[in-house]
Amino acid sequence: MKVLLCGGGTAGHVNPAIAIADFIRARHGQADIRFVGTDYGIESKLVPRAGYPLIEMDVHGLKRRLTVDNIKNLAKALGAIRVSKRLLREFCPDLVVGTGGYVSGPVVWAACDLGVPTAIHEQNAFPGLTTRKLAPRADLVMLGFDDAKERLHCKRSVLVGNPIKQEILFADKDRARQKLGIAKDMRMVVSFGGSMGSRPFNENIRDFMALHCGDHAFLHVHAAGQFGIKWLPGELAERGITPEAFPLIDVREYIFDMQDVMAAADLLICRSGAITLGELAVMGKPAILIPSPNATDNHQYYNALAFSKAGAALLLEEKDCTARSMYDAVRALLDDPKRLAAMHEAALGLAIFDSAQRIYDNIMTLIR
Numbered sequence: 001m002k003v004l005l006c007g008g009g010t011a012g013h014v015n016p017a018i019a020i021a022d023f024i025r026a027r028h029g030q031a032d033i034r035f036v037g038t039d040y041g042i043e044s045k046l047v048p049r050a051g052y053p054l055i056e057m058d059v060h061g062l063k064r065r066l067t068v069d070n071i072k073n074l075a076k077a078l079g080a081i082r083v084s085k086r087l088l089r090e091f092c093p094d095l096v097v098g099t100g101g102y103v104s105g106p107v108v109w110a111a112c113d114l115g116v117p118t119a120i121h122e123q124n125a126f127p128g129l130t131t132r133k134l135a136p137r138a139d140l141v142m143l144g145f146d147d148a149k150e151r152l153h154c155k156r157s158v159l160v161g162n163p164i165k166q167e168i169l170f171a172d173k174d175r176a177r178q179k180l181g182i183a184k185d186m187r188m189v190v191s192f193g194g195s196m197g198s199r200p201f202n203e204n205i206r207d208f209m210a211l212h213c214g215d216h217a218f219l220h221v222h223a224a225g226q227f228g229i230k231w232l233p234g235e236l237a238e239r240g241i242t243p244e245a246f247p248l249i250d251v252r253e254y255i256f257d258m259q260d261v262m263a264a265a266d267l268l269i270c271r272s273g274a275i276t277l278g279e280l281a282v283m284g285k286p287a288i289l290i291p292s293p294n295a296t297d298n299h300q301y302y303n304a305l306a307f308s309k310a311g312a313a314l315l316l317e318e319k320d321c322t323a324r325s326m327y328d329a330v331r332a333l334l335d336d337p338k339r340l341a342a343m344h345e346a347a348l349g350l351a352i353f354d355s356a357q358r359i360y361d362n363i364m365t366l367i368r
Contacts, residue, residue, distance in 0.1 A: 004088070005020065005034070005097045006037065009038075009043075012123055012275055017035065017121075021033045023163075023360050035052050035054045036055045037054050038059065080105075083106070084107045095118070095119065096108055099123075100121070100122065118134075120142065124148065124299040124303055125148055126297055126299040129297070136153050140155075140156050140157075141154040144161055145159075159352075160358040160359050161351075161352025168282060168283065169282055171259045182219065182264055188219045188264055189266065190264075190265040191221070191222045191270060192223035192269075192270050197225020197229065201290065202224055202228040206323075210239055221265075267330065270288075272292075281351035284344040284345070285347060286347065287343075291315075293319070312346035312347035
């Protein structure tokens with residue numbers, strides 16, 4: 001079996017592709033699985049680390065305005081289709097799977113032209129531009145959110161969810177708390193706004209901490225991110241909020257043991273990327289979702305909206321988010337166990353635990 005996967009730009013596009021590849025490799029040890037990506041995207045690090053060969057392609061995204069760079073990128077995209085066809089003729093894959101990002105476009109487009117079976121996986125509730133352009137041509141569109149179906153024109157679509165890591169799937173709250181040394185009756189809030197550390201998100205968390213630290217009502221673990229960690233602890237210290245004075249406030253750069261910390265939490269405050277929401281769903285975690293306003297096509301808003309409509313989360317847009325609104329929402333939820341329990345059940349109702357299996361079963365029908 002020969003499979004070619006393409007996706008990149010962000011971990012949200014790359015990690016599902018790697019999860020698909022791992023699932024195939026576990027069942028077909030002799031399968032020849034290769035990736036196509038760029039040399040500047042996160043795929044250039046994640047794919048080789050996962051043990052797969054990465055074929056690099058020079059392609060960039062197109063902006064919605066006429067500029068010299070945009071004309072150059074359009075020319076590169078057209079050239080990438082020709083390069084992709086040459087690659088496909090040399091490799092002769094049984095299947096091409098695109099998981100989003102700029103590089104998916106030319107590869108899947110070329111595969112459709114050559115009659116190679118194609119599938120694309122859309123992680124978000126609001127499909128990206130690449131998916132919207134490819135969907136009418138691809139043999140199969142696999143959806144992370146059911147809401148995406150009404151926003152696409154395609155031959156065939158199927159709800160498969162987003163692949164989730166095994167350690168997240170099997171995380172347990174009591175076991176995680178015991179491992180982390182957190183008492184069963186200690187309420188716990190976890191917040192994170194992305195690996196880079198959004199300034200507005202961190203500023204709201206800073207002011208929120210200033211409001212709640214004196215309550216000593218719950219443990220608050222926050223990941224400030226790569227840039228946030230450089231200034232957030234200092235600004236908290238200027239307000240007298242230090243680890244010595246307030247041991248229930250725990251500010252870190254990253255949460256490396258995310259599976260345990262998320263499992264131990266009673267409530268999450270976070271962005272609404274597709275993979276994050278998939279993890280919240282399988283864990284049944286109530287959340288306050290603050291979508292990134294900078295996400296392409298505002299897709300994080302639509303992801304959060306799907307969870308909000310289901311009763312699994314509160315949607316708080318960044319333009320309306322203040323420390324006070326965050327504080328009031330957190331205290332109201334923590335003081336209402338019945339509502340938290342209802343949100344827990346609603347989140348589980350959105351969970352797809354066998355996403356990787358569903359994806360595998362569907363793509364195998366294309367190969368057969």
